[in-house]
Amino acid sequence: MSAPFSDVCALRSVHNPYRVLIAGGCYAGLAAAINLFQSCDTFDDPIPLDITIVDERDGFYHVIGSPLALSSKSYAEKAWVKYKDIPVLQRPDVRFVHGSVSKIDPESKTATILEKPNKTERAELYDFFIAATGLRRVWPVVPQSQSRDEYLEEAGRHIDAVTNSTAPVLVVGGGAVGIEMAAELKETQPNVQVTLAHSRSKLLSAEPLPDNVKDCALELTEEAKVNVLLNHRLKSSTPVTNAQDGTVVYDVEFENGHKMTASQVIMAVSRSVPSTTYMPAETLTEEGYVNVLPTLQLSSDKIPNALSHFAVGDLIHWSGIKRCGSAMHQGKFAGLNIHQIILQEIQGKEPVLNKLAETPPMIGLAVGKNALSYGGDGMKYGTQVMEWFFEADLGFRIVWDHLRLGM
Known part of the structure; x- marks a missing residue:
C-alpha cells in the first residue's frame, strides 16, 4: 500500500523537493517549467519543487521576432526580457543560472554547469532533466549577445x-x-x-x-x-x-x-546545429538531434535513468518543421508528464503520459503587412492571417500570454 499523499509530500519538503533541471530558457524550457509548477500548485498539499533553469542568455528572447528586432530599435527593447523581470517566474522554487550545461551524468543524475561570467564550474544534482537548448543559430539569424545590454548595442549597430x-x-x-x-x-x-x-x-x-x-x-x-x-x-x-x-x-x-x-x-542562409554537446552520444542522431519517445523521454536503452530525462523543442529528432508553437507544445507535455511521474511516486498510480503525435509540415510566415499560413486546413494568406498568427509584434504578445509569463 502506498503512503498517504500528505505523508509523501512531507518527505518531499522544501528542504527535500523534487529537483528539476532545465537546460534552456526559451519557448520549450519555459513552457515545461510553468506547466510543471502550476500542476504541482493545484493540490491542497502542494508538491515541493526546486526548478533550475540554465541559459546562456540573461533573459527570454523572442527568437521569431528577430527580423523585426534587427530592424526596429523600439521593438528590440521589447523582444528581450530579463528573467528577473518575468512575473510568473518570480517564486522561491524557480532559480536561474546564467551559464550553460557542459555535460550530464544520467546515472548519478548530476549535471556540470559553467556559470558566467567566468565559466565557474559546479555540479548540480537533479531528479528530472529537460534538454531545451534548441538550435545554435548564427548572426544575423539571431543576436549572439548573451546579456540584454550587449544585445541592444548589437541590434542598434545593425539597425x-x-x-x-x-x-x-x-x-x-x-x-x-x-x-x-x-x-x-x-x-x-x-x-x-x-x-x-x-x-x-x-x-x-x-x-x-x-x-x-x-x-x-x-x-x-x-x-x-x-x-x-x-x-x-x-x-x-x-x-x-x-x-x-x-x-x-x-x-x-x-x-x-x-x-x-x-x-x-x-x-540569412546557414545550417543551424542542435545545441546538444552536453548530451550522451548514445542519445543523439548523427546530426546531433536527440532521440525521444512520444512521451518526450529519452528513447535510448543504453543509458541509465533514461525515463527521468526529457528533451523538447528544436533539438529533438521528430517530424515536422521546427516551430515556436511545436516547442511550446512539447514543453507543456514534458512538464505535465513529469508531474504524472511524481504523482505515481506519491499515489502509486500508473501515470497517464501525454504523447506527441507525428507532426505534418506546417508553417506561419510573416511577410510585411501580410502573412501566410499552411497546415491541415490548407493555405491562407493576407492581412487577417497576419493578425491571427502574429498581430503587430511578430507574435510577442501571443507567446507571452500563451506561456502566462505576465501572471
Whole structure:
C-alpha cells in the first residue's frame, strides 16, 4: 500500500523537493517549467519543487521576432526580457543560472554547469532533466549577445548600418528567415532598397511544402516591395572602402554572372546545429538531434535513468518543421508528464503520459503587412492571417500570454 499523499509530500519538503533541471530558457524550457509548477500548485498539499533553469542568455528572447528586432530599435527593447523581470517566474522554487550545461551524468543524475561570467564550474544534482537548448543559430539569424545590454548595442549597430544605406541591402537566403528579414526591414525602413537573393528557383525550397505555398511566398515578398532574385547563388562579396569618406560598400557577384553593389550583405542562409554537446552520444542522431519517445523521454536503452530525462523543442529528432508553437507544445507535455511521474511516486498510480503525435509540415510566415499560413486546413494568406498568427509584434504578445509569463 502506498503512503498517504500528505505523508509523501512531507518527505518531499522544501528542504527535500523534487529537483528539476532545465537546460534552456526559451519557448520549450519555459513552457515545461510553468506547466510543471502550476500542476504541482493545484493540490491542497502542494508538491515541493526546486526548478533550475540554465541559459546562456540573461533573459527570454523572442527568437521569431528577430527580423523585426534587427530592424526596429523600439521593438528590440521589447523582444528581450530579463528573467528577473518575468512575473510568473518570480517564486522561491524557480532559480536561474546564467551559464550553460557542459555535460550530464544520467546515472548519478548530476549535471556540470559553467556559470558566467567566468565559466565557474559546479555540479548540480537533479531528479528530472529537460534538454531545451534548441538550435545554435548564427548572426544575423539571431543576436549572439548573451546579456540584454550587449544585445541592444548589437541590434542598434545593425539597425544604424542598414538605415544609413545608400545602396541596396542584400539579404542572402530565401528561407523563412530571409523572407521575414527582408520584408520586415522594408516595412520598418521603407526608404531602404532591399534585395533578397535565393539560389533556387523557388523560395522556401528547403521546406516540404507544396509549390503553391512557395509561389504565394514569392508574391507576398514582392508585394512588400522587396526585389527578389531567384536562381542567384552568391559567389563573392568584396568590401570596398571609399577613399574620401571611409564608407564601405560591397561588390557582389553571383555564380550566374550577375553583379551588383550592396551597402550591406545579410547572410540569412546557414545550417543551424542542435545545441546538444552536453548530451550522451548514445542519445543523439548523427546530426546531433536527440532521440525521444512520444512521451518526450529519452528513447535510448543504453543509458541509465533514461525515463527521468526529457528533451523538447528544436533539438529533438521528430517530424515536422521546427516551430515556436511545436516547442511550446512539447514543453507543456514534458512538464505535465513529469508531474504524472511524481504523482505515481506519491499515489502509486500508473501515470497517464501525454504523447506527441507525428507532426505534418506546417508553417506561419510573416511577410510585411501580410502573412501566410499552411497546415491541415490548407493555405491562407493576407492581412487577417497576419493578425491571427502574429498581430503587430511578430507574435510577442501571443507567446507571452500563451506561456502566462505576465501572471
